[in-house]
Amino acid sequence: MTTSSSGSGGDDHSPEHRPEGPPGGSDSADGQRFVLHKPGGEPVRTGRNLPVAIASGCVLGALVFFSVFPWPQLFTIITSLAVLIGLREVNRAFRNKGMTLAVVPLAVGGVAMQAFAYFGGADWLVGATALTAIAVLSWRLRGGADGFVSDASANLFTLVYLPFLLGTWMLLIAHPDDGQYRLVTFIVVTISSDIGGYFAGILLGRHKMAPVISPNKTWEGFGGSVVGCSVAGALCVVLMLDGPWWVGVVLGLAVVLGATVGDLIESMFKRDLGVKDMGRFMPGHGGLMDRLDSLLIAGPVVWVVLSLLL
Numbered sequence: 001m002t003t004s005s006s007g008s009g010g011d012d013h014s015p016e017h018r019p020e021g022p023p024g025g026s027d028s029a030d031g032q033r034f035v036l037h038k039p040g041g042e043p044v045r046t047g048r049n050l051p052v053a054i055a056s057g058c059v060l061g062a063l064v065f066f067s068v069f070p071w072p073q074l075f076t077i078i079t080s081l082a083v084l085i086g087l088r089e090v091n092r093a094f095r096n097k098g099m100t101l102a103v104v105p106l107a108v109g110g111v112a113m114q115a116f117a118y119f120g121g122a123d124w125l126v127g128a129t130a131l132t133a134i135a136v137l138s139w140r141l142r143g144g145a146d147g148f149v150s151d152a153s154a155n156l157f158t159l160v161y162l163p164f165l166l167g168t169w170m171l172l173i174a175h176p177d178d179g180q181y182r183l184v185t186f187i188v189v190t191i192s193s194d195i196g197g198y199f200a201g202i203l204l205g206r207h208k209m210a211p212v213i214s215p216n217k218t219w220e221g222f223g224g225s226v227v228g229c230s231v232a233g234a235l236c237v238v239l240m241l242d243g244p245w246w247v248g249v250v251l252g253l254a255v256v257l258g259a260t261v262g263d264l265i266e267s268m269f270k271r272d273l274g275v276k277d278m279g280r281f282m283p284g285h286g287g288l289m290d291r292l293d294s295l296l297i298a299g300p301v302v303w304v305v306l307s308l309l310l
Contacts, residue, residue, distance in 0.1 A: 064187070068180050072173050075183070076114045079166045082288060083110040086162045089278040089287045097273055098147070099154040102139035106155065109135055110163030117170035125167045133159055161296065162289075168300040178241055185236040186302040189252055190295050192232035193225040193259040200224020222260065229256045237310075247309045254305050255298050262297030266290070 067074040084107055091101045109132025116124035136155040140148060173183040201221025209217040233252030237243040266289070270278065279287025 065184075068173065068183060072180055073118065075173055076118050076170065079114045079169055080111040082166060082292065083107070083114065083163045085279075085288045086292065087158065089289045090158050090162065093270070093273045093275050093278060094154050094158075096275065098150075100140075100143065100147075100151050101158060102136040102155050105132060105135035105139050106158060106163070108132075110159070110166075113163045113167045114170055117167035118174045121174065122171055125164070125171065129159065129164050129167075132163075165296045165299055168303045171303050172299070172306070181236075181240040182302070182306055185233075185240055185251075185306075186255075186299060187295075188236055189229055189232045189255045189302070190259055190298045192228035192252075193256055193298075194294060196228025197221040197225035197260075200227075217260075217264070222256070225256045225260065226253065229253065229259075241306075241310060243310050247305075250309065251302065251305050254301050258298040258301035259294035262294040265297065266293030 064075070064078060067078050087101070087103065087106055087110065091103055094101055109128065113125055113128040113132065116128040133156060136159065137152055140151050140155065143151065169183065169186070172186055173179040175182055198221070200223060201216070201218045204218075204220040204224075207219045209219050209222060229252035230249050231252070232248075233250075233255065234245045234248035237248030237251060238245050270276070277286035278289040
């Protein structure tokens with residue numbers, strides 16, 4: 001759905017995190033590295049097969065688009081599949097730290113939350129989340145007291161981070177007047193943050209934003225995200241939602257903050273659990289959770305901003 005997970009320029013696939021391979025050779029199973037050049041002519045390696053990443057992102061974007069406009073109800077299937085795939089990736093990552101997820105109630109409740117959010121709204125989403133939380137905590141009782149707190153924390157984190165935040169996407173598309181366009185606005189603006197931050201960070205990035213959490217995030221990349229989001233937000237709100245341009249700018253700025261925080265949260269999550277990528281679901285991208293990072297946090301941000309200002 002996105003071409004990059006970084007809302008502030010670069011990501012953890014950069015040369016700072018990968019050993020150098022033979023000149024002109026491949027540094028990963030994904031194939032040849034894509035090379036850009038800075039204004040002075042210095043080559044910059046992106047650390048990924050960028051054409052493959054863009055192609056797979058476009059395929060996923062097309063799948064989302066054609067599920068949104070003919071029958072928006074079908075989008076519940078997309079987010080339900082995302083819950084199941086993401087749950088598999090998160091469960092594998094938690095197992096590396098010896099923590100156990102209640103996969104069955106999380107899967108059943110997470111899928112139900114998507115349908116409840118679309119057909120019942122925010123009240124039903126909250127209710128389904130609460131019932132699923134009770135179910136996963138009850139499920140874990142069978143394992144005894146040893147490790148209960150760490151397992152319970154992992155389960156509740158997963159419940160909120162994955163199916164609940166995905167459920168806010170359903171609140172966007174379920175809006176009775178222009179829900180489909182609200183969802184498209186959300187995706188376009190968040191992707192604009194990723195693209196603007198990615199290329200600005202690679203070509204101009206010098207000053208580190210959060211070197212301890214994600215060493216490749218730069219303030220120059222963040223500036224690229226601000227510009228990309230503001231322009232995309234203004235255009236989407238004016239052209240698709242029939243709103244004033246300044247609402248689009250406010251939306252863009254809010255998404256920049258949400259997307260950047262989402263990317264940093266995912267980076268911290270992976271560092272703490274000792275994983276490089278969450279999976280290999282998408283060629284050139286890594287796991288599904290590696291691509292959803294900024295979108296997960298930006299979703300509720302967009303819902304709140306549009307609900308208040310439009």
